[in-house]
Amino acid sequence: MKFGIKPATALAAATATLLALSACSGSPTGTATASSASGAAASGDGIVVYNAQHENLTGAWVDAFTKETGIKVTLRNGDDLEMSNQLSEEGKNSPADVFLTENSPAMVRIASAGLLAPVDQATLSQVPSQYRPSTGDWTGIAARSTVLAYNKGKLTADKLPKSLMDLADPAWKGRIGASTGGADFQAIVSAMLALKGEDATQKWLEAAKSNFKSYKDDTPVLAAVNAGEVDAGVLYHYYSFVDQAQTGENSKNVDLQYFKNQDPGAFVSVSGGAVLASSKKQAQAQQFLKFITGKAGQQVLQNGDSFEYTIGSDVPANSKLVPLKDLQAPSVDPAKLNSEKVTELMTKVGLL
Numbered sequence: 263m264k265f266g267i268k269p270a271t272a273l274a275a276a277t278a279t280l281l282a283l284s285a286c287s288g289s290p291t292g293t294a295t296a297s298s299a300s301g302a303a304a305s306g307d308g309i310v311v312y313n314a315q316h317e318n319l320t321g322a323w324v325d326a327f328t329k330e331t332g333i334k335v336t337l338r339n340g341d342d343l344e345m346s347n348q349l350s351e352e353g354k355n356s357p358a359d360v361f362l363t364e365n366s367p368a369m370v371r372i373a374s375a376g377l378l379a380p381v382d383q384a385t386l387s388q389v390p391s392q393y394r395p396s397t398g399d400w401t402g403i404a405a406r407s408t409v410l411a412y413n414k415g416k417l418t419a420d421k422l423p424k425s426l427m428d429l430a431d432p433a434w435k436g437r438i439g440a441s442t443g444g445a446d447f448q449a450i451v452s453a454m455l456a457l458k459g460e461d462a463t464q465k466w467l468e469a470a471k472s473n474f475k476s477y478k479d480d481t482p483v484l485a486a487v488n489a490g491e492v493d494a495g496v497l498y499h500y501y502s503f504v505d506q507a508q509t510g511e512n513s514k515n516v517d518l519q520y521f522k523n524q525d526p527g528a529f530v531s532v533s534g535g536a537v538l539a540s541s542k543k544q545a546q547a548q549q550f551l552k553f554i555t556g557k558a559g560q561q562v563l564q565n566g567d568s569f570e571y572t573i574g575s576d577v578p579a580n581s582k583l584v585p586l587k588d589l590q591a592p593s594v595d596p597a598k599l600n601s602e603k604v605t606e607l608m609t610k611v612g613l614l
Contacts, residue, residue, distance in 0.1 A: 308334030309359040309546050314345040315404070315533055319568045320362060326562050327553045333546050342368035342445040349377060349538075359541040360550055362403065362534070365449035366395075367601030369534035373399050379539040385552040393532050393573040395597030400536035402596065403554055404563055405571040407589055408450050408529045410519040411487050411502055412494035422519050426454070426496070426527025427462075430469030439483040439495035442476045442613045446498055446531070451608065452599035453529035457592055460603070467611045476613075485512040494519075498531065503569035503582060522590035530591040533570070 313320045317339050324335040338358070340348070346368040349356055354377070361378075363369045372378060378399045386394060386401055393402035412422065423429055429438055440447050455463045475492055477483045483495040484502060488511075499520075505513040521527035535554060537547040553559045560577035563570060571579045571586055579586060608614040 308336060309541075309543050309550060310336045310338065310357050311360040311362060311550070312345045312349060312356075312358040313337050313339050313362045314342045314364050314368060315362045316364075316568045316570075319404070319563060319566055319570070322562045322566055323554045323559055326558060327550055330553070330558065331549065333549070335550065346371050350375060353377065354540045356538060356540055358538050359543050359547040361400075361536045361538060364531075364533055365445050366532050366534055366596040366599045367449055367452050367604070368445065369400050369536060370395075370597060370599055371601060372536070373397065373597070377539055379537045379541070379544060381537065381551060382548045385548065385555055388552070388555045388574045390573065392593065393530075393596075396595050397597045400534045401551065401555060402532040402573050403535040403551075404533040404568075405530050405573050405586070406498040406500055406533070407520065407571070407584070407586075407591070408453075408527055408531070409497065409499045409502075410494050410521070410527065411484055411497055411513075411516050412519060413487050413490050413492075413515055414517050415515055416490055416493045422494075424521075425523075425525045426450075426521055427458070427466060427525075429473060429496070430466045432469075432473070434473045434493075436473070436475065437493040438470075438474045439477055439486045439492040440470070440474050440497070441479045441483055442470070442474060442608070444479055446480060447496065448601060448604050448608070449531045449599065450496065450526070450529055451604045452601055453531070453592070453594050454526040455600060455604060455607075456594050456598055457526050460607070464607050464611065467607055467613060471611050471613050481512075484516065488512045488515045490515070496527075499583070500569040503580075504567065507567060507569070520584060520589055522588075524590060524592040526592065528589055528591045529594065530571070530586070530589060532573070532596045534596070 328334060342364050349372050380399055381401050386398055389401050393405060480497040480501050483497050486492050487495045502513045502516055502518055535551050541547050555574035557575040557577055560572045560574045563572050564577055564580055569580055
């Protein structure tokens with residue numbers, strides 16, 4: 263789940279709320295609808311990016327890229343599901359030149375449809391192999407760690423689960439929050455499927471149906487943990503860091519557990535970047551991808567307010583974050599995250 267996916271008018275009306283805070287300053291200049299994106303493509307004015315990443319982060323990338331290269335960028339913003347559906351429907355007639363995602367499964371879906379061009383080797387070389395797919399038809403651009411956010415007044419370190427898999431225990435019934443319908447949670451389950459197999463994943467999901475309280479997205483999960491509505495919640499690390507950097511009102515009672523030990527709960531989700539095979543501006547699109555994974559682009563991420571992990575060009579992450587090397591994340595090929603099977607399993611057990 264991402265910040266800033268609501269229309270700009272809705273964000274303006276909600277500036278006093280947590281959602282507006284977590285929207286990270288709303289939509290950047292250049293946000294486009296599908297029709298205006300088509301118009302930009304037809305006019306030959308720069309490149310069109312279908313963006314499911316945080317709008318403020320991508321907006322900062324665009325500003326820096328255009329300043330350096332003079333190449334204009336038109337953004338069409340949405341979430342992983344919306345943007346991947348749009349590309350699937352448009353197919354080879356899409357006006358998009360570049361696709362950016364929050365999580366890997368949406369990118370895997372588009373890659374599996376044969377809609378992506380191979381990424382230039384110079385760009386791939388900027389990103390360590392564990393943060394990009396083995397196929398080479400897209401690359402990681404940022405990353406986020408799975409965590410268990412827990413209420414410090416309700417749980418002490420000795421009472422925390424040792425593994426994400428332990429949350430299937432009936433002792434956790436009604437005590438765990440998650441946005442089970444969200445792309446973030448489904449990406450985490452995709453990693454579990456890759457690591458533990460279908461039977462174990464289905465059993466865990468059946469237990470989650472009983473044990474978990476479901477929320478619309480991850481921001482309310484964090485707020486519920488903070489308020490003691492649930493003892494803990496499964497989400498990505500940056501929700502707490504973003505809240506702490508703003509008011510802290512929805513994370514002051516929260517601490518984060520990093521499962522480590524190659525546990526499914528230590529999964530590091532890779533945000534993806536790709537060039538569409540149908541793009542008529544391959545060179546400019548490849549240049550944009552190289553820029554955001556390069557030193558200048560990764561420094562935008564490092565110094566920004568999204569608190570995601572840098573993964574390219576040896577640029578260290580924000581100093582407030584636990585270093586990636588210390589997370590002891592499991593090895594998962596992003597190309598093998600099976601969102602369709604996850605949707606099937608979650609539907610089967612009644613979570614979707």
